[in-house]
Amino acid sequence: MAQNNVVASIGLPMKRRADDALTYAAPEVRRKISLAPPPLPKQTFKPEPALDAAEFDHILNIIGKVAVVFERNPSTFSKLGEEALRDNILVHLNGHYESATGETFNAAGKTDILIRSGEKNVFIGECKFWHGQKGYMETIDQLLSYLTWRDTKAAVIIFNRNKNFSEVLSTIREITEKHQNFKRALPPSEETSFRYIFRQNGDESRELHLAVLAFDIPTP
Template identity: 55%
Template sequence: MKKKIRTLPTVDEKGFQPEPTLPDSTYLDILNIIHDMGKEFERKPSVYTGKEEEHLRDHFLMMLEPNFEGSATGETFNKTGKTDILLKHNSQNVFIGECKFWRGKKSLHDTISQLLSYLTWRDSKAAVIMFVKNKEFSTVLATCD
């Protein structure tokens, strides 16, 4: 059963439709699904070995679409570019994700800038999903300081 996407704020006044935003609890549900999918990649290397970013992104879409009302699409145009993951509710953006392979600190900063360029003032929940091939993840974390 799909989770109902509840948006904030709620308004009782008829004829007024506020710009929706996800409550933190729903945002965390989305991030948990992404995190859990990432753990599955770690447990089953054949799922990701040799795959391009788009193929890996599709795994996340495959998990988001059946779990939340609305639509989860990939490579969807928003503002100045195509977002990797766009979750919509009632035709309104509620989550945007950008997927990238780890290629160093500069690449991370570039990815954040890219994601920010896709966001409008209405887009309040977003995430960077980083695919890291390094065997020593602690060195990646140390680089991000």
């Protein structure tokens, strides 16, 4: 690397449970993958570990499949609050990862979902019911306040209840790019899932991957 003070990210293989739960796991990502980082030239700094794209996708896939169960069973889940819905997601994340926790202190507050590898945070998620544009933008601000400079993968998980879901999705698409930390949009993986590159608070050069997942849980 040209400069010693350049901070790099290397792929961080995640340790999944040996008894990796089959429920909600996509077959193509159920296997345990361990990737060695490429050889690095001699340097005076240690690159920061970062969650690789495949593991990030796997985590989002688990969350998505659990939330689809919420959508398909409104009589069971419609009366649950944010914490109870979050706890259901955590149950299944813990079936795949040994270090998924909720209500964990990090930076300026307590995160809803935190996954660690050793002492490193590799994923942080925030769950919220949809309360309009203002509430959504405040949720992004809240999540960003929980991230340290070393955190580069995060997600906002939106639960919609008895609002026009198509309008909610349209609003997410329109206003996310107006956030002051927004840098660029990435191709969406699904109709209700969005991907963005944001900058860290206070550092224009430090980028993070932000996913926004929206789910409709109407009252029956």
